Amino acid sequence: MRAAVLTRFGAPLTVREMPDPEAGGGEVVVEVLATCVPPYAAEVFGGERKYPLVPPVVPGVGGVGRIVHVGPDATRLRAGDIVWCDSTVRSRDDALTPDITLQGWSSRGEGGARLARYLHDGSFAALMRVPTENVFPLPAAAGDDPARWAALSVHTIPYGGLLAGGLAAGETLLVSGATGNLGSSAVAVALAMGAGRVVAPGRNRAALALLADRFGPRVRPVPLTGDEAVDRAAMSAAGDGPIDMVIDLLPPSAPGSAVRVAAMAVREYGRVVLMGGVGMLGGEDLALPYPWIMRNSVTLRGQWMYPRTANVGVIRLLASGALDLAPERVRPFGLDAVNDAVAYAASHRGPFDRTALVPVASAGPASR
Structure with missing residues (x-):
């Protein structure tokens, strides 16, 4: 061969x-x-x-x-x-x-x-x-x-993270890294799974516009400024209510602060799933505050790849047309x-x- x-x-x-x-x-x-x-x-x-x-x-x-x-x-x-x-x-x-x-x-x-x-x-x-x-x-x-x-090699990865976080129909999801290859897939897969709305932060305004144009009002784009307090407030406002779950899919080149600002927009008793590459090449640690995690009863979950059953789930989404x-x-x-x-x-x-x-x-x- x-x-x-x-x-x-x-x-x-x-x-x-x-x-x-x-x-x-x-x-x-x-x-x-x-x-x-x-x-x-x-x-x-x-x-x-x-x-x-x-x-x-x-x-x-x-x-x-x-x-x-x-x-x-x-x-x-x-x-x-x-x-x-x-x-x-x-x-x-x-x-x-x-x-x-x-x-x-x-x-x-x-x-x-x-x-x-x-x-x-x-x-x-x-x-x-x-x-x-x-x-x-x-x-x-x-x-x-x-x-x-x-x-399928792209879509199964965020699908595995959304399964790990227990995304339910009607919930509000924030996708950290939404304008990237994997992050944009997470937006599409979450909507196919029935997410009520998806908050999509990013610096690339053209990519944000593409997401909004493709998926309509269920996607809430948030242009990032780099100011943690301003960006967190904008993400929370875009959710038009509590953010139930955050999934991070940022690449190794992204700073830990970008993950942190998105994660801390989640509601009390919310879930955060980490699937990206931040820190793999060195650099700043994530440094989520212990008191914030504990007092808000936040579930923090790491997920590498996905369970075998995720393959069947994504194939079903594609075959049904829910994921186009x-x-x-x-x-x-x-x-x-x-x-x-x-x-x-x-x-x-x-x-x-x-x-x-x-x-x-x-x-x-x-x-x-």
Whole structure:
């Protein structure tokens, strides 16, 4: 098979021939029809984000595929099925605190590193080996436009955070980082889940206007000034009532103060979910006041990625039309243009901008 390989950090990806993967028990081999290229991929491949990838490695975060081979323990999956391949792989020998690796992308701790050594390669390839439990059937529409459906890798992340925070229909949510790629997804997913209104703070006024135009009055944009007191008051006012939940999806480059001002806009007995990258590259700590958390009975929750069931939930939202992929701007690239795709993703990281790698030439129509 042909695959894009990271030979060393700081070097362009190299497209070359590699042996076809073979499935063992509890595994599936899929033909990769499309995979999403994250906007920060260049930072990972350049070594800036210091991800624990071990070159040479085929990178890639999940994807839409067609099953080629299933193992003997699969009872419902069949060769030819169009499926979503979730990159979040969990160890099978500890149900309470499983080790986790993001196949072809990252890992957590020594246990996650061991998983990554076994499931080393990701989706920037014609074929990929995936654990059976990480494969989810998709509706027929996904096979017609897999590059668009590859956005599942984006939408499942905030969906996992909203599940962790227990977002209920009719509630008011504040999305910290709403104008970014993941934050704007959180806005869309929350509304699809029935949020009554979504407060969307940000500095990018064009992105705020895009969110307001797409979703209407249920989205309440808040242009940020950088003054914590002023911004917190504006967020609270925009909620037109108590803010039930805050989800943070800010990138590593954002200061801790930006998270803090959003978190402290939540109501008494409210919930705060942290999913962003603030502090990963050093810098200011979050420093939420202990008395404020305790006296206001605030629930503070960290969430990395999402539970397996989140994949099923997002697929249902997409299949029903509650979460609409049609307005998203999708730019597909063939495998030979993988480095162009990485560069394009880096320069198109705004709301609902998607960059897709299409390793198989017959993977459906090019989408925009």
